[in-house]
Amino acid sequence: MKVIKSAEAVCQGHPDKTADIIADAILDELIMKDPYTKASIEVLITTGLVHVSGELSTDAYVDIPNIARSALIEIGYTKPEYGFDGYTAGVISTISDQSPEIALGVPLEGAGDTCIVVGYATSETENLMPLPCNIANRITQSIDQLRKDDIVPFFRPDGKAVVVVEYENGKPVRIDSVTVLVQHEPYVSELELKNAVIEKVIKEAVPEEFIDRNTNIVINPIGRFIIGGPMADTGLTGRKTIADAYGTAAASGGSAFSGKDPTKIDRSASYMARYIAKHIVASGIADECNVEMVYVIGGEYPVSFNIKTNTDLDSEKLNRKIKDIFDLSPVGIIEKLKLRNPIYKETAIYGHFGRVGEHTTWEEIDKNILEELRDAF
Structure with missing residues (x-):
């Protein structure tokens, strides 16, 4: 019996994932100062703006705008031409106190939500994860690392990978398709970009034994991908x-x-x-x-x-x-x-x-x- 399973992974600069990274960066700073912090932090990102909201119960104080901007710079949003960068982005914080009903109604040993x-x-992989997940995550991690190490200088922060694997009798037998989207600098040609992704990403991240002549490898299916990140799409935590x-x-x-x-x-x-x-x-x-x-x-x-x-x-x-x-x-x-x-x-x-x-x-x-x-x- 043949079954198809798939997985998606995104690069650090994908707007939704950037929002997740900022939310967890703030959470880490709070927990570092007060391990018993209770937090539910939501982040919305759009062109030139980071909006941090949510609820907190903590004895800690952290500089939310500084944490958000530092996270953006670490991700790689450092250039004005990206339409969004950590040096100039505005940060609005509308954090409020935790609901008093929840604070009083939930005992210390009780679950904080329904x-x-x-x-x-x-058992199909060494880390006991589905094969499509491992491949998709390796692809996006590789793209980010190649960009940050300046090995492929024309990669920009946004990107995504979708991997589809065919299973037979519960075991992965072949990769049906790999789709990669990479934001890039305007000067690079489509051919140069595709060659870089195939040679430096696909061949390194995708197990060769699962690729056959019918495997469909697609790179930037609509062509150019220069405008990306929060300039192109609003980002939200949890998407x-x-x-x-x-x-x-x-x-x-x-x-x-x-x-x-x-x-x-x-x-x-x-x-x-x-x-x-x-x-x-x-x-x-x-x-x-x-x-x-x-x-x-x-x-x-x-x-x-x-x-x-x-x-x-x-x-x-x-x-x-x-x-x-x-x-x-x-x-x-x-x-x-x-x-x-x-x-x-x-x-x-x-x-x-x-x-x-x-x-x-x-x-x-x-x-x-x-x-x-x-x-x-």
Whole structure:
């Protein structure tokens, strides 16, 4: 049986992703000064303007305009000809206090929101992520790095990649298509741009064994892409939820991640759901795992918990065992995954899952948990 799965990834300068990066940069500065900060930060970006809004409960003070401008400069918005740059962009902040009803109604150990969260893992890749996600993220990361290292000086900050992979009997067998959009300087020709993307990006980021003569590689399908970023399109936090997660390989809980402190259970429990799914697959008791949890604001534990695997494991027994091993309370998740640390800005780009890094605790593997799962099943 043939199935198609796809994934999207965007470059740092994509307006929606730039908004996510700014939101998490502000969050990190707040948590660095007050680890118990409660925040829900939203960012809107348009030509020449960054608008930061949302709710805060914190003892910290941070310079929001300076953080936003520094993030823009770090991303690469440094030239007036981009129509948007960190040196001249205006920054408006309309942050307000957290709702008193929420502050009083949610106990310290309770969930900070009502939400559905999803975690997923698959044995098809080394990091237990869907292959399309890995390829799409590698492409956009490569474009950004080539631009920042000045190896390809005609790349501009905005860009996107979409990867479509064909599966047979649950395994990836070939890449159906790769579409890459790269903002660029006006002086470069379409041919020179396409050659650079193929030679320096596609050939490095896309596994050769999955490409065949029918693989469709498309670069800048409408031709020139000079005007991009916030000058071309308004950016908002939370509009890249599928790119942040698992592409079309798994359902989305629907919630965005960036700008939210770990008491916002839609972010922290999504990390825990991935942690659980990854351990189930890494233990070898299943090749594919999907974890779904539902939380109600103020509640201490999920009101619904379900695990789906591609095996005939006793689902009720598996659910009970997972609840015994993992503390699914908001406090337990925060403590286990060490989420009261300024770790969020680095997660805002190239996906929140499948990453290798010092602070992505939800990607770490606990050998004791693996043994416990193997012994039980």
